[in-house]
Amino acid sequence: MRFLSIDLGGKRTGLATGDDETGIVSPLDVIVTSNEEERLRQLGKFIEDEQPDALVLGMPFNMDGTLGPAAAKSVALAKTLTERFGLPVHPMDERLTSATADQQMAQSGLTHGQKKARRDALAAAAILRDFLEARPDLEAGEGLAEE
Numbered sequence: 001m002r003f004l005s006i007d008l009g010g011k012r013t014g015l016a017t018g019d020d021e022t023g024i025v026s027p028l029d030v031i032v033t034s035n036e037e038e039r040l041r042q043l044g045k046f047i048e049d050e051q052p053d054a055l056v057l058g059m060p061f062n063m064d065g066t067l068g069p070a071a072a073k074s075v076a077l078a079k080t081l082t083e084r085f086g087l088p089v090h091p092m093d094e095r096l097t098s099a100t101a102d103q104q105m106a107q108s109g110l111t112h113g114q115k116k117a118r119r120d121a122l123a124a125a126a127i128l129r130d131f132l133e134a135r136p137d138l139e140a141g142e143g144l145a146e147e
Contacts, residue, residue: 004052005128007120008074014120017050018128025128027121047085055087058094058127092131
């Protein structure tokens with residue numbers, strides 16, 4: 001099963017791809033826009049190009065396990081993505097994924113601007129990696145609506 005992972009941000013949305021057969025996860029790109037319609041248009045292009053079977057969406061939990069203030073935006077996006085593209089959307093805890101991305105880049109020799117440009121795609125990859133490790137028994141039809 002092929003997945004497209006989304007790390008939703010106010011201005012930057014990181015994307016990664018991977019599949020559960022090989023376990024290989026790759027950072028893909030970052031969408032830079034705060035306009036919701038433009039974000040959806042660009043997500044649609046990536047969905048068309050990558051042909052995922054399902055989407056994985058980072059959910060902003062607080063460190064105590066409660067949903068963070070940005071969770072409503074993520075839930076609304078999940079609903080819109082399912083309606084527009086007919087794909088199941090699987091929520092995944094995104095806590096510490098940006099810190100993981102920062103650690104991966106710490107010794108990379110990249111400039112601050114280069115790190116900033118890649119951080120969100122690496123965070124999306126961390127979300128997808130965590131998801132694949134946590135959900136080995138995933139069924140194709142499951143999604144946010146069923147959870």
